[in-house]
Amino acid sequence: MSWTTCARPGMTERQLQIELEVEFARAGSPRTAYGSIVGTGADGAVLHFAPGTRELRDGDLVLIDAAAEWNGYAADITRTFPVSGRFDGIQRDLYQLVANVQQEAIDAVRPGIEYRDLHMRAAHAIAEGLVDLDILRGDPAELVECDAHAIFFPHGLGHMLGLSTHDAGGCLAGRAPSDRFGLKWLRADLPLEENYVITIEPGIYFIRALLTDAHWRERYRTEVNWPRVDQMLDFGGIRIEDDVCVTANGSEVLSAGIPKSIEDIEAIQREAPRS
């Protein structure tokens, strides 16, 4: 049984977490790598959400960020999928945007590239995609310059991964974290080297607390299409996270076996028994 095939309307986030963690244990893992995140509907927009009693509902997305520990090493993987088995219009558009941004970042991984540059390219691509969808308004480069993208992507592209989920050594000695809204949560700021293992985890979220805050509404008064966004406050969030090893010429995605394309996710849900 997989995470998508056992998820069905009426099940709670907590029940889904239990099913997942039982499978980790059955497969021989001694513990989870971190507290499992399972959020459906608006809960998907809470970055480190502890699964609760909210029920999965047709029409909602489910975001699962969960992984097992193996031989002392942490994995850190996120997938987002529709409870109904089919992404609807704007879910599909936003999911495809996040998937494209993630693939472009993975394709750019190689020794020597600055992780911060990967993050900035992802921020630009998210801004561009949100302009195309008429959620942000303006020139993508200027939107990134004023950190407007970060109201929907308020975390870094990823981090180092190893014995710990957020592993040590993410910031090169002498570099200090930025205090810019769009950069201050970036956990990795260093040139990549062969055999480093990192996560690549772009996301787009509709975080009610941010989007209804007078400060942010005034700061991004013209950059955000507020009437549109006000109708999406319960959308939740989409994140796709993979674990990537830097190789001599590029990278190897260690979590590549877990389906993530729209076609693959919808196909396995079509095959799932639904009660």
Ligand code: GLY
């Ligand atoms: N699971 C925590 C993170 O993705 O960084």
Ligand code: MN
């Ligand atoms: Mn992560």
Ligand code: MN
């Ligand atoms: Mn994660």
